[in-house]
Amino acid sequence: MPETPPEQPVVLLVEDDGLLLMEASDTLSDAGFTVLEAPHADKALKVLENRDDVGILMTDVDMPQGSMDGFALARLVADRWPSIPVLIVSGMGTPGPDDMPDGARFIPKPYEPTTLVRTLRAFARRAA
């Protein structure tokens, strides 16, 4: 891949299903990203508050354990960390017009691993 940036950004992966989290994490690691894992929105916000190297947020929508779902997390992140691009992944049908913040992308579950990697690489190029 000639267009692969020299340094892949850190991806914060928010997913409450351990199996799916594990597989997405492996897929992104194999593609050269550094992956941070969070099981729900509240843990993800803690990570963002404590680190300044998060380059991309990828989140599931339906996460009953946190205080907010993935859409709310995406809007909050777009507001507080506008430089971090947001990818939303869900099996819950298509999002409504006000669900996602401007510039966020949506991929329905299940997804092709190559689609996921391609989308995140495009984010990385945009951020660079």
Added chain:
Amino acid sequence: MSGAAGAAMDTITLVGRIPVEDGGVTRRLASLETENRHLRALLIQAHRQADAELLRNARLGQIVASERDASRAEAERIRAESEALDAKHRIDLADRSARLADAEELNLQLRASEEFNRRILWTSTDCVKVLDLDGRMITVSANGPAMFGVANHAALIGQPWAAFWSAPESRAAVKAALDAARAGRPRRFQARLGRGGAETWWDIAVTPIDGADGRPERILAVSRDITELKQNEDRQTLLMQELAHRVKNTLAMVQAISAQTLRNADSLAAAGEALGARLFALARAHEVLLQGSWSSAGLADLVGTAVTLHGGGEPGRFAVSGPDLTLAARTGLTLALMLHELGTNAAKYGALSTPAGRVAITWEVAGPEEARRFRFRWEESGGPPVTPPARSGFGSRLIQRSLAYGVGGSAHLAYPETGVVLTLDAPLSGLVAG
């Protein structure tokens, strides 16, 4: 008569043929001849007169006869006419009384039909309204006040029908139907009626009622309550969405299991075997989920399924104890996969790989009411001495991230020499269905 006159002339002619002999005689003959001619002329004249007279008489007779015929025909005509008049009067009379009877019959029928209609309206659950061309209610069936949530008919009569439909799209549909009816076209549509807190749905047929001139004079509106139908439709749509969501989630799990299996496998054959076994475990867990309408899973059933799968048909290899709990669907699936990995590992390298090996599965709910904790333990014994694995496989990685991970609990996999031990400790509220 002319024959008789001819015979007389013949007789006179014979007399005139007497022979002539001398001058005296000749003169005498000549004078006789002259007289004879004169007499004959007179006779012919008389004959003619008689004939003319006869002819005249005959004509007169004919006239008299024809006159007599004519007056007889006239009399006949007059008699027939009067008879006809009589008959006509009789028919008129009969006709009038028949018409009267018909009218009375019709009246009865109308009254019966009116009563019939009234009864139909009375027994129908439909709300029937007659509106004027401005859309104001003239007549409303008995159930009208209940439909519109008003106290009585007085609150409806004279009011514009469309004003009761507060939902904008419903009011627009009602107004469009009234416009169509005014133009002579019927219309059928569904509309939502907000009534206090409750919402009702109606299937409405609007039809113009034509007047004597064939143009719409009034408007008939019949509304049927389809609220229950709509609620069922909504429930079904919701169920289908939920089903789609769960199928997608399951496929995402299958995808992840496949990818993980291939990622960590030593050979394609090993990957195929492991994948088949994992998907079978997932399928069995789904069966348990189905018993909970796919929204929950009984813990005892899930453990029982794993025990059957890995016990090899030998009784006593597993010792299971713990109260039954209803787990959330995803927790149940994850736990089933975990038990499958533990069981498979035990069968390959651990307690289930030797005849004397045993596995104890125990769990309990502990702690104060407001902070209940779920404690789960898998403990192997009697197997070959355990050495910790060189690298963490699918099972141990799954255990680290699952069940306890998302809900703020902890999972610990230990490898003492006596046998593998898994301990799970998590808030119960995050795991149970609810």
